[in-house]
Amino acid sequence: MGSFQRTEFGSQAVGGQYYLTFLTGNIGKAGTGICDAGGAQQMAEFGAPIPAPLEKPKKVAPIPTAKLGEYVLAGKPNKINFWYTQTCGIVGQWPNANKVIEAVKSVPFFVVAESIMTPTATYADILLPATTVFEYDSVMAGTRNHYVQLIEKAVEPQGEAKPDYVIFGELAKRLGFGDRYIVPVEQMIKNVLKPSGITYEEIKKGPVCPVKGPWIPFKDGKFYTPTGKAHFFCEPWAAKGFLPVVTYRQVKESPVGNPELAKKYPLMAIQRKVIRNIHTSFQNNEWLDELFAKEPTVQMHTKDAQARGIKQGDKVVVYNDRGQHPTVAIVNDNILPGVLCLENGWWMGQNGFNSSSVLTNDTVEILGTGTSICSTLVDVKKA
Template identity: 30%
Template sequence: MPVVKSICRVCHGGCGALVSVEDGRVVKIKGDPQSPVSRGWMCVKGLKSPDIANHPDRLKHPLKRAGRRGENRWSEIGWTEALDEISNRIDDLRKTHGPESIAIGQGTGRHHYMHVVRFANALGTPNWYEPGLAQCFIPRITVSHLTYGGFVVGDYYGEVKPKCIIFWGHNPLVSSADGELAPAVKRAMTEGCATIAIDPRRSETAKRCKTWLAIRPATDAALALAMINVIITEGLYDKEFVATHTTGFDLLQAHTARYTPEWAEGVTWIKAEAIVNTARQYATSKPAVLDWGLGLEQNANSLQTVRAVAILRAITGNLDVPGGDILGMNILKGYPILKDKLPPDSSKKRLGGEEFKLLSSWRAYMPSAHIPALFSAMTDGVPYKIRGLLVFGGNPLLTVSNSRKVYEALNALELLCVTDLFMTPTARLADYVLPAAFWTEIDHVQGFPLVVENYAYAQTAVTQTAECRQDEWIIDELSKRLSLHGSDMSYKDIYAHQLSSTGLTHAALAQKGYHMPPHKYRKYEEHGFRTPSKKVELFSSVLKRMGYPPLPEYAEPPESPVSSPELSAEYPYVLITGARNKEFFHSEQRQVASLRRLHPEPSCELHPKAAAATGISEGDWAVVSTIRGEAKFKVHVTEDIHPQVISVEHGWWFPERDNELESLWESNANCLTADTPPYDPAFGSYRLRGLLCNIRRLNHG
């Protein structure tokens, strides 16, 4: 039985995989013990990949809508016909209404991510998005570049092990996010280091930590500022590093004097003594990793929260040192996204560009559209109407806030084309549905962890399912028909370009399994940091020039027991959404029986005190409500959550039901979340956590 080396991409990915093929079908997946990071480990989703690849409900042929939107009536058409018709309709829209009238969307962390951005730039539309961006990862990347001149990740695979790890709003033992894989994190946790989790719920990662701080959602900036206060006041900062490699320390010291642990206790629900002890332990247990997650970004104070946490690394001297938070090697050449091909006049039309400079303007790390503005423009036409949307591996009806508005917006489009593995609620509304290739059916090159690229893998297509095609191939074919810039350079040509700095071909890398050169630490000692001052900018000169506070500040969440006492009387609990499941990746895999059996129903977590107050018991079905809507979940009563917090899973729909489109309203967390102002002033982040909610028991399931 042929066995091929690859990497699993059933989620953000990065686990080395050995793919066994028989009669043209994937029959077995197991972990590759030679992977430098996963070392043979795989999660249940990866191991069950054959069940996904061979699922009878896979989309297998291009489809054209034959009935009304959502009616689920289709005609099979050939690839040539489908691509011709779609490209003709795109061409009509761009010539009649301008390329900005066409939006490009995608899911998170996929192999085709950069190719989608390239396609948008070549087409001339500034309006591309993915459901994270301002809510996931872009704030951390941007702030890292503003502060240190590059992104950082925990050094979990070096010879020196961390002596302390803080997991802040992050659950890597389940998410394995962005190539920072669970097994590497777990190994570091078991080698005698201090471990601290800062999270309103005791996640799977937090349960393995020695200390758990159950913070009030969306108050993380207050905790970080208080920790900075303690570290500076007690002289625990790295005096040599701060003096030699940072700017603005005196200003930071004066600025944070008022953010005392006692003040933070009243804001965060965390005792002042615990704040002091955590700051001391992090500052004195070196090297240390501060492993942050998207829990910091899904609020209206995203920039300042991430900035405050980022500064902790710098003042303790844990930057780019063995066993600390390390800057990337960037071993691959940059992906040619054709940013220079987007006309200046088009970039000025990007939705959100005038308001959210770190998301949508030229200053942004990856300039993209503001999602609430984008979907509003589909219906209200302000400042102009979005008429077409092409989605590659995304399901915005489940993964974008305010699902009912998204539903209205998708129905208002003149063209909706969706490329995916399965028929999703979003695909049900499309004019064209194109069958995507699974990760065992694609060729790809990927550097991990994402953005820093300290090692690289190659994937090789080992199987073919019916007429399924790789997203990059589909984009290339559309680009050729539209005569776009770069259409003469295929996605495989791009992989060769990326690998040219390593001296490897795609075939050679695939055979080798991985490329991981020795890591170089303290790179700043040679050339400084890639900031205007060549130093770590505690006081950000760039933010000051842009009109944003150059030092981090705390802002009370706009919807909270403090800022909204009257609303809090009706909605007495604080909601967090987005809890990860090891069985699913966001809204995917709900139709895979072997995974669904392990986690059959959407769940919410609440504390025994909350359960007693509301008359709810373990296993009950309950309705969680906010001022925006309701959603139904099965209750898990647990001590592993703050008594005033309720946590709900996201991404739930029921593909097994005949009325699957209607079922998306039943347990959809994004019927509860907020896509309305106030947004983060720089990123436009909308609120997925820290919202007020209530819960009531259902009499029946």
Template identity: 30%
Template sequence: LPAATNFEFDDIGHFGLPHGFILARPKIVEPAGECWPDSQILNELGRRLGYAQYFWNDLRECLDDILRPAGMTYDDFKNIGILKGEWEYKSYEKKGFHTPSGKVEIYSQQLKDWGYEPLPSDRGLAGFSDGDSGVAEDYPLIFTSAKDPFYFHSAYRNIPSLRKASPEPIVLVHPETAHRFNIGDEDWVCIETKQGTIRQRAKLNDQIDPRVIILSYGWWFPERKDLELCGWKESNVNVLTNNDPPYEPAIGSTSLRAVPCRIYKTQGF
């Protein structure tokens, strides 16, 4: 550990299956020390747990196996660079959708058969029981989060050109909400939940619901060596959410959005 970076191992690049193409991503440099890519770690783990028949002898064999339906090896693919599938528009008119009925299913019979609710339903607010009278008084707002277009999750905040485009974590606040809590545009504010408190800079936006604030996620500050682990606790949305049960019953996820919160002005850091 740590795992090898994406520049240190051969890989196949894809950007979501609907795009219809894959790219060759050969390694540029050898990994440092004894670092392995994640895929090699998983492959070796499977083999050593006694399931070698389901895995490969090495990562190159895995890549060759993936490309076998295209009639090539990974070495062939590196020379080609890209593989594109044939575009077929409105394929659902011939094949239907990937559901049991072949149709768009607003009501999911499959979910019902598995014992889950077939339609979305309101299960209340994360971390609060039904009828909790303290929600509106203590945490009058709801937060969600949105991806910053300049970064890949928590990565690349050490790149100067990207930090110039998006230098600080931003929380979007409706002007009515800002007035209610005496917050001005570009003020630093605290966002607090039952789990913890972080700081982000407020930006007024009249296109969002006044009851909701929208936070930036994935923030840390690689330049702040004076802070613990480069200030990961200062503005990271994960501080505000709960990783404990109960989880979402169908897929097991934690509550990352629609979390009750409060907001108030503070100082920067």
């Protein structure tokens, strides 16, 4: 889980990690493992809060995350006339952020359900006030926690705010099928828990682990494959027409992959997570603002800085054909020459700055359809 996977061939990098794990026997035993995802949902089966419709809905062609802006603007695979977004900071977090903003502006009816005025919310035609996590009851049975627990409302919803599931219920009611969606939250929680065998009464008493005793994923090397073994030969890759074993693949947006573009933008930019926020969450927290700098930074090697007349603490602009990102230089030898490291999650317009995502590569990762934000060519100059 890191920058190395957010490239055009990130699946190869992840596959390389797993190869090392299998070859050295670091899986299926206590104290071993490779990925932090899994948790309660890997330990037990859970259901949906609301039963699925009896008739399967028609399939809708998806839009790859990385290409959100481009696809919406081009009307592919379908023209978007109505866009509803919740729990997501698409403006500023998604790749090629300026194009995403163009896409949002191009949609006739853009609705945002949000609890604070985020950059995404500023573009809403209608802004629906949603509750914070402290203002509704729910259940946590996710992929990053080994316990199932009740989320209990701490305070009543403020103003006219409603939980997302209440908003959906009210919309469904107006569209003529509210009976499917207007379900008491206690019943929704029970629907989620039912396949696991954990009861609502149990989690009311406290967090519950779905398994008894020590839990070891893939214990004794037993995997969820037809053979029960780890496969170095990846059949799903072969089915897509790709080489079915891990190999080195050169990403296109890089000095080696695109020498012509590198003449114009010779530096490779990656994004790093920072401790003041999770993606774009908490970025406007006043208490955190007292502890952390009120301006984004970019890390760069001394040689790259000297070649451009940049010193520690200088205000600089990182740029390419997609956009410009004003920031402050951190100059040292703790990063490779030819590489810049940008902060992830800065809000568009916050303290006069913008998101580093205005620069990022919107190529779709070949196998996993993820993003390629960490193979982005840029240059930097003094502001």
